[in-house]
Amino acid sequence: MGTIGLLNFIPVHVNQMPRQILLNVVNESDWTVYEQVKNKNIVGTSGNSSDFTLTFFAILYVGMALTASVVIIFSLISSYRFLRLNENKFSRKTKELYLALLHSLTFDAILGTILVMCPVFAVILSTFTSQYTPLVGIIGIRIVSLYQILINIILFYVVKPYRKSIVRKCRQLFIVSIALFS
DSSP, X not given: OOHHHHHHHSOGGGGGSOHHHXXXXXXXXXXXXXXXXXXXXXXXXXXXXXXXXXXXXXXXHHHHHHHHHHHHHHHHHHHHHHHHHTTTTSOHHHHHHHHHHHHHHHHHHHHHIIXXXXXXXXXHHHHHHXXXXXXXXXXXXXXXXXXXXXXXXXXXXXXXXXXXXXXXXXXXXXXXXXXXXX
C-alpha cells in the first residue's frame, strides 16, 4: 500500500492536524503512529491519564466559580438589605455613595463572570471536545484581556464623584490644549 492508499484511510477530522504529523505518518508508514492519529491519541484527548487531570480541574473550576457566584449574590443581597434597613440613619449623600458602590460592585461581578469565567470555562471544555482548541484559547484570552479596561470604564461611569472628577480633568486639559494651539 503506497502513500496514496494510506491517505485514503486517514479520517476527515485529521485533515485539520499539523502537516508534519501527517507527513510522518505517510513517509514512515508507521502503523502505530497511524493508529494514534486515527484514535486521536497524539493530541492527548482520549485514553490518556491527562483526561483525569483535565476532568478534575474542570470540575474544580466549576465548583469554585459556583461558590464564588453564590457568595457574591449573597453579599449583594445583604448589602441592599442593610442599606434599606438603615435608610433613615444615613444622609442623602451617604445613601447615594453607598448605592453607587453597590451598583459598581454588581457590574464588576457580572462583568467578571461574563469576561473571565465564561471564556476560561469554554477553553477548558474545548480541550475535551474540540479540535479547534488553540482558536478557542486565543479568543478566550482576548475576551479576558478586556476585563480590566471595561471594569474601569464602568466604575468611572457608575460612581458619580469619579465621573465628575474625570469630566473636570478632561475639561481642564481640553481648555489648556486649545489655549496652547491658539
